[in-house]
Amino acid sequence: MNGPLIVQSDKTLLLEVDHPDAETARRDIAPFAELERAPEHIHTYRVTPLGLWNARAAGHDAEQVVHALITHSRYPVPQSLLVDVADIMDRYGRLSLDKDPEHGLVLRTTDRAVLTEVLRHKKIKPLISGRVDDDTVTVHASERGHLKQELLRAGWPAEDLAGYVDGEAHPIALETGGSPAVDGHARGTSPWSLRPYQQQAVDSFWHGGSGVVVLPCGAGKTLVGAAAMARSSTTTLILVTNTVSARQWRDELLARTTLTEDEIGEYSGARKEIRPVTIATYQVLTTKRKGVFAHLDLLDARDWGLVLYDEVHLLPAPIFRMTADLQARRRLGLTATLVREDGRESEVFSLIGPKRYDAPWKDIEAQGWIAPADCVEVRVTLPEPLRMAYAVAEPEERYRFAACAPAKDDVVKALVERHRGEPTLVIGQYLDQLESLAQQLDAPLITGETTVRQRQELYRQFREGEVDLLVVSKVANFSIDLPEASVAIQVSGTFGSRQEEAQRLGRVLRPKGDGRTAHFYTAVARDTVDAEFAAHRQRFLAEQGYAYRIVDAEDLVTLD
Known part of the structure; x- marks a missing residue:
């Protein structure tokens, strides 16, 4: 026995990253184990009841889990753990x-x-x-x-197993053959079909009735949603993160399905349209007036046959409460990661449904459907005066202080110059930092204050190559329509958010026409909470098999 895994009785799994079988072991334990820590050589996973129940609901049984542990373990697996795994998984379905x-x-x-x-x-x-x-x-x-x-x-x-109401029938089909413009909107002009993993995701969801499909950013989650709608052929309520996402969903449905403009409504702060397919933002549904959710009637406005949740890992708490009343409707959650920083994964499991399909990022990359990525953490050192100022700063101010370190500006400028001519995003959290960088780089800035029309126009210019550099705030975390970005430079983030890290890497993972590698850089201030949060953010991507190289800002020339 010389496997890459050390299985411990407290249900932690230690994976030796440099072992030749590490990738196979990582893939085999991914359905039921969650990565907790990911330093250079040994990654720590934990087996939890929720992870085992998600695996059970996805069709894995205790025998498969036990086999994975025994096969890859370097030492004999504690008998007590094997018994616990079997007992915990056996709990699912007794009721x-x-x-x-x-x-x-x-x-x-x-x-x-x-x-x-x-x-x-x-x-x-x-x-x-x-x-x-x-x-x-x-x-x-x-x-x-x-x-x-x-x-x-x-x-x-x-x-x-209680089943679902059929909902109001409404014909929806995928438009895979390419067809002339309809109502002024150009249909897909070249034939296409669902990729094998997209079809498997739809089949797994439909067989289970409700649940979550987990796919990497750039792997076509929207098409999975469209295919599920076609399978259902009923009125559909789609819940999305913001108005830009709503309009991108609309454009994609018009291009990829037989739906017409008159059949798709937008229910947002700007418009209140209820149609056979209605795309609503989380924000408008969770808006309160005089202590009451003013737009809850939307949930009962039609006899919805399918409710689709985009970016299900970001569902606000009120949407969970609303979803508790929608159990007779088929529900499909789409996400790149089921990680929730608020720990409410169990709410997703019980109210949206268990994980029905989960494609490892590296598997999709190996098939050529997403771009390979080079992840680099560039560490900067605070000069002595700033180190002293950081040392005496209030704890709640330290992250902002470190995240906005002026030394990062030089890193960003060097990286932008290094990749000049390539579609590049500079992404951050703090508006004053981003405004300064946009000015120094002479680049357009997109924030929450940018109107939807302005955002859409800048995204169009970026897609079509008129602009090759954008500075963006976290509003771009969830833009599904930046297919040509190949470089992302992250200067600050939402503390230690793993889900945000996944979304931001996803901005550059869409496959490139020339097959080139994507680049994802993170500028981090060493010896500060910035470095601690960066390590936490990287956990999810390490679980997916992405390794971060760490370089010093002074050594940027050695990146290759």
Whole structure:
């Protein structure tokens, strides 16, 4: 036994990165283990109940998990851990929600003691309306989502077999052959088809009924959504992060499906259109007036057959509460990472649905569907006066102080010069820092203050090569329409957000026409919280197999 993995009884897995079988082991444990720490040589993963239940819902069984651990472990795997893995995975499905022709929504069990146990929970008991027999109780139909949440918290996740309403039928088909312009909008002009992994994602979602599809940025999550809509052929509510995303979804649906402009509505701060396919922003749905969510009626405005959540890892808390009432509708979440910095992954599991499909980034890269990426952390040293100022700064001010270090400006200018002529994004968090960089680089700046029309125009110029350098705030984290960016330079971020790091790398991963490698740089101030947050942000990408090279700002010439 000389595997790359050390399996410990506390359910931590230590992966030796330099081992020749490390990549195979990483891929095999990815469905059920989450990366916690990723220093240079040994990566630490943890096996959690939620990870095991997600694996179980995605079709992996305990035998496969045990086999992966034993196969790759350097030492004998603790017997207690193997027993725990089997017992935890066996908890999923001992309770199931189903539809009974006589009693309506029911909770059934294959283990009478488990049902007896959960019915004693004070938060579960009020959700039950009666008893059918020793193994079955009736559930208030309106409490389907709430019950799933509470059962998960009790450690007994229920498999939802209760099915879904058909919703209002509406014909939707993929437009794969290319066709003439319709209503002034150019349809796709060249034939295309779903990639194999996109088709697998749609099939897995449809077979499961509801759940989450995890694909790398640039791998075509929008097309998975469009294909799911075509499979459903019903009225569809699409929830997105912002108005720019809403309009990009609209453009993509017009180009890739048989939908016309009259069939797609935008429900945002600017417009309030309800049509067979309605694209709404999270912001407008979570807007309160006099303490009440003013636009909740949208959820009942049509008999939706499908509710689609873009960037599901960013769902605001009120949307979770609304989703608890939508359990009879098919729900599809799309994301590049299920990591949530607020720890609410369990809410996604219970209310949107379990992970139905997850494609490792490196596998998609190997197939040529996303660009290979070179990730580099460029470390700058604060000059002595700034080090002293940092040392005496209030703790809550230290990150901003370090993140906006003037030494980073020289790094950015050197990297922009190094990649002159290549489509480049400079990305940051703090507006004063970005305004200064935009001025020094003589480049357009896009922030939350930039109007939607201005953003769309600058994105168009960038796509078409009229502009090859943009300075952007976090509003660009979720732009799905910057296909030609090949260089990203990150100067500051949302503290230690792993999901943001994934989104920002995703800005440059769309495949390049000439097959070139993408470049993702992060400027970091050493010996500060900036470096600590950078290490945390990189965890998710390390889990996907991306290695960060670390260079000193003074050694930029040696990057190659």
